[in-house]
Amino acid sequence: MQDKVTQIKQLKYDRDVSYAYASSRLSKHWNNHNMAWSDFMQKLSQTVRTKEDLADYNKMSKSEQADVKDVGGFVGGYLKEGKRKAGQVMNRSMLTLDLDFAAQDMTDILSMFYDFAYCVYSTHKHREISPRLRLVIPLKRNVNADEYEAVGRKVADMVGMEYFDDTTYQPHRLMYWPSTSNDAEFFFTYEDLPLLNPDVILEEYVDWTDTLEWPTSNREQSKTKHLADKQGNPEEKPGIVGAFCRAYTIEEAIETFIPELYDQHSTDRYTYHEGSTAGGLVLYEDGKFAYSHHNTDPISGQLVNSFDLVRIHLYGAQDEDMKADTPINRLPSYKAMQTKAQNDERVKKQLITDKMSNAMDDFDVIEASNDEWDETLEITSKGNFKASIPNIEIILRNDPNLKGKIAFNEFTKQIECLGKTPWNKESRHRQWQDGDDSALRSYIEKVYEIHHSGKTKDAIISVAIQNAYHPVRNYLNSLTWDGEPRLERxxxxxxxxxxxxxxxxxxxxxxxxxxxxxxxxxxxxxxxxxxxxxxxxxxxxxxxxxxxxxxxxxxxxxxxxxxxxxxxxxxxxxxxxxxxxxxxxxxxxxxxxxxxxxxxxxxxxxxxxxxxxxxxxxxxxxxxxxxxxxxxxxxxxxxxxxxxxxxxxxxxxxxxxxxxxxxxxxxxxxxxxxxxxxxxxxxxxxxxxxxHTEESPYVGIIEEFLNTSIPKNWQDMTISERRDFYKFGDESISEQSSELVQRDKVCALEIFVECFGKDKGDGRGSMELKKITNALRQVGNWQVYDGNKEGKLKFGKEYGKQKAYVRDVDIDDLI
CATH class of the missing domain: 3.40.50 (Rossmann fold)
Structure with a gap:
């Protein structure tokens, strides 16, 4: 049988799409990847031919069929930690919807109603007389898991919900790569149109987060028997509404916010003050819902949760001038109630408890109690914690797993971790490291859904300084001397x-x-x-x-x-x-x-x-x-x-x-x-x-030189005569110069020339002169001359004025 495959040409509308793939539906780990939409379609336009024929395939059990068509598959988005299960879908870049009940002219229907890009390929059970198709629609922007189902259902409703499999809207749902029996037809086609804008689709809802608005097939509707079931558990609603409903039952909401409007009539019944009948407000499902039979009650004829009960009573009058089709989340009453809820301490603490409880699977040492929190976090109108430095500081100061764990050591000038943390079970004090930064960000993102690396770093530094301590100072201040002397000995x-x-x-x-x-x-x-x-x-x-x-x-x-x-x-x-x-x-x-x-x-x-x-x-x-x-x-x-x-x-x-x-x-x-x-x-x-001072080898030589008595007329003698005297003694001088006296002054150049026999010209900048100067300081009974500012004395025509060293005598006798 000849395949019907539309060849892909260069696209006018293209983008990178993210997806996760694995070689089998049984794979434990899925690989995240990015690819151009045009390249991704190219993969979908090529099928894997399996060995069996279509007739044999249709006779197989469901599990056998699954094995045959399992040629690997994909999820049209990014999976957190590569795990394909509910709660692990970070985002979706495309819709993937199974047309299990497709009409024979399904592609014409799609072309008629859809003005955005898509492709369609046949699944393993596809037959011309009984089409089984898969619709793949790239999105203009990635959507989260909640947005995905709302968008998917609305897009399906454009052509008819009855064509689509009822479970196809699950964000984590696996889609097999194309596979076809050896004698079956493979079909593929596409439309190169502008990418579907999910925001446009979501705006078609009054409140897309309200699942009651989501389109359903007749098959689904037949399963819904009660109004409460349609609304869903209000405690499981996302954002600020769900948090309020978890924090307050209907009874608690009445007692806290509107006690003047209702009196308890009996168990699960209240009477509206302005009503003409008694016990007309009926509570359902342990106070999760209330239905008012009071005709004069603002909530008459409505099944409401605790959030809407308070909203309508306190702020419903603000909606009087609004159009009937105004989405609930754009009503003045909704915004006012949203503000009230986000500033409510009980709701804030509820959100903290929720976030921490949800993270218990990720962190073994986590404590979910919020009883010890001295401060509460700022939250947004959507019920999320604000990504602000003050909020992160409050978390670091109050979270039972982080409180008192981050401090600045004023001695080491380092930030330290002072005990066990959700990511490190060491109880000892240790230096805060880059890995702790990363682990803390992960913890805060998982528990509080606050994502901001820079602000987290700033908060760490700020809280560490607030918790500054000095371990050595603390140690010394903790000591008490018993009065017994020990130190000196x-x-x-x-x-x-x-x-x-x-x-x-x-x-x-x-x-x-x-x-x-x-x-x-x-x-x-x-x-x-x-x-x-x-x-x-x-x-x-x-x-x-x-x-x-x-x-x-x-x-x-x-x-x-x-x-x-x-x-x-x-x-x-x-x-x-x-x-x-x-x-x-x-x-x-x-x-x-x-x-x-x-x-x-x-x-x-x-x-x-x-x-x-x-x-x-x-x-x-x-x-x-x-x-x-x-x-x-x-x-x-x-x-x-x-x-x-x-x-x-x-x-x-x-x-x-x-x-x-x-x-x-x-x-x-x-x-x-x-x-x-x-x-x-x-x-x-x-x-x-x-x-303990290392003695210069020159000390002994210079000391002997200085201790040698010299002729009284020493200053009148030439350098040559002085050298001879030092070498030959008395024999080198005349009788007129025979009277000897003790030397009382000397300069380094004099020793350099006369004791060591060097030329004067060699002395400038000489290391030998520096060594002589150092040695002079070690010679006993000699000191640096300080009788004038220069510290210099005259040493005759041979040396002129030089820095002088003198024997320990009265310096006033020196000239």
Whole structure:
């Protein structure tokens, strides 16, 4: 038999359509896809020939026929999560309607009544004398599941409801790809016309959301026996109407909104005050509906739900001047009632309960109770929650699954999740991550049907700031010192540090600085207590115990953004083996330790921010001369550990004792402890620092040079004569110059030339001169000259005025 297939030409009216497809009706997962309508028709114009002939097919059982014609199929829209079931249809891009009772001239009928694009193809049972066709109509815009059936029924009614299968209007209904028995005719045709505008169709209804208005076939109508059945369960109505009906039964609506109009007559009966009869208002189906037999009642002769009961009584007079065919949802009374309902607290809470209950299948830990909500959400006239930042903030503050879960950690400067959420069952505090953003959006969209990524992000930040907390500050404020001193002897007891006033004081001040930095971020404290001693004593271990969750030893640099980022969320930073400082220039080290505020832009941040320091540094090293800078060493407070003098092993330090140590430090903070040493202890610390300063190899040479007595007429001698004297001693000078005196001043260039035998011209910018200058600072009994603003003295015609170093004598005697 010859097929009747209209060849597809270039379309004038085309668009991309979305559809879901699978290889079988039994498939668990369906693939969503997009394709041009013209290409989609091309697929529908080609059939799969099956092995059986039509006569054999008609003899098969229904299940056998299903197996034969199952060559894969499609749903004309997008399926959520690829699941083909009720409630999973996100949208439909085309109508797919089965003409199971088609007339033989069906294509002529369609062409007569339809002025929009469509295509028709034959299904497996099709015969010329008994047509079985499938009608596919692309839509100008995608429709949701509710709109789909309303549009589909109205389009079917244009040519006659009786032609169509009664179940064909289901949004999730599967349609098989074309298949044909080996001896049967395949039919396909199409019309290239403007795309069907669903809004035009929906406007033909008074209220398309009212299923009573939807066209039905005589087959369907014969099944409808009661008026209530026709209306459908009012509690299941979409939007604000359904929410109101779920929140208020007829009895509750009368008691709350119109108690002055009705008196209860008996069970399920009320009397209208203005009526002439008693008990004329009858309630049905447990208060879902009411029918008034009172002729004077505004709802006389009508079966109404609780929403319409209140609407007509309170606002019905506003409709008097409206045309009779005005859709209900455009009546002034409807809009007024809509506003009243959307501002009603009980309706708002009902909507919250509904949304959360509907999401229970998606989230195992969900709690549907709304009893604890302190605030209610703004809703639209359609009964949806407004997609606004304030609304999302209210959700984050009140939803029992989200309340108190999002907070800003003022210490780490990060947003945190403080417990279990519908998408993550971890109860520990953890950093809020990108995945949490996505999961929260999914939760809010599924539960509250609010879709707005940007506003959700803004609400997260806003609520997190509202819930800001500081874990270290909270910890310190929770402690109570028992009055027993422990702090000053911490390192003496557990690391064998010598029990001296300077060691006790620096321990007290360093840890009190830790408290101060938390209570007053960015406060000035530019010292670093440094533990020196052999490995294995427990230097790092005891610091880790002290800092707990806020300890770190990950500092690998003291320059740049990387160094600043490493300090965030750290209270006690160990500079282990001073690894970080070894890689930096001296000035960078001094600058880093003394810095009070770090300023940088965080990764993915939009602005440069200030981060006041909230940490202290404690160094650890096993190198005795760990100080490399003679001028910057004052920032380090060295402390020598001694394993032989350890009183208690560090591992015995308990959490309770650590709490008391910090409580004591908090006590000193409260008393106003100064964070620097007094002059006497500062002098003692200078001596300790000198012992730990790396000595220049030039020190000994220069020291011997300076301790060599020189002729009294030294300033009159030439450089060559001076070098000879230094090399050969008294033998190189005359008797007139034989009187020797102690040198009382020197300059770096003089040492460069006379001690090391270099030429003056080589000294400009020389690294050797810098090394000599550094070594001079380490030579005992010599100091930088400060007798004038320049710090310079005359060094004869050979050197002129130079920056001077002088022996510890009365500088007034120098010229």
């Amino acid at each position: 911490l390192f003496i007891k557990y690391l064998g540090v010598e029990d001296t006033e300077v060691n006790r004081t620096t321990t007290r001040k360093a840890l009190t600085a830790g408290v101060t930095r938390v209570m007053e971020p960015g406060c000035k404290f530019d010292y670093m207590l440094t533990l020196y001693g052999p490995q294995g004593v427990g230097k790092s271990a005891i610091l880790k115990k002290l800092g707990g969750a806020w300890f770190s030893d990950s500092l690998v640099s003291v320059t740049g953004k990387e160094a600043y980022e490493a300090l965030q969320g750290v209270w006690l930073m160990e500079m282990a083996e001073l690894a970080a400082t070894r890689k930096a220039e001296v000035e960078a080290i001094k600058h880093f330790i003394s810095k009070q505020i770090d300023r940088f832009r965080v990764a993915y941040g939009h602005y440069i921010e200030d981060f006041p320091r909230q940490c202290i540094f404690i160094g650890t090293t096993n190198k005795v001369d760990f100080l490399r800078d003679e001028t910057g060493g004052r920032r380090f407070w060295p402390m020598t550990v001694n394993p032989e003098k350890v009183e208690v092993k560090w591992s015995k330090l308990t959490k309770e004792e650590i709490d008391q140590i910090w409580a004591e430090a908090k006590h000193y903070y409260d008393k106003g402890e100064e964070l620097y040493l007094d002059p006497e202890l500062e002098e003692e610390m200078n001596a300790i620092q000198s012992k």
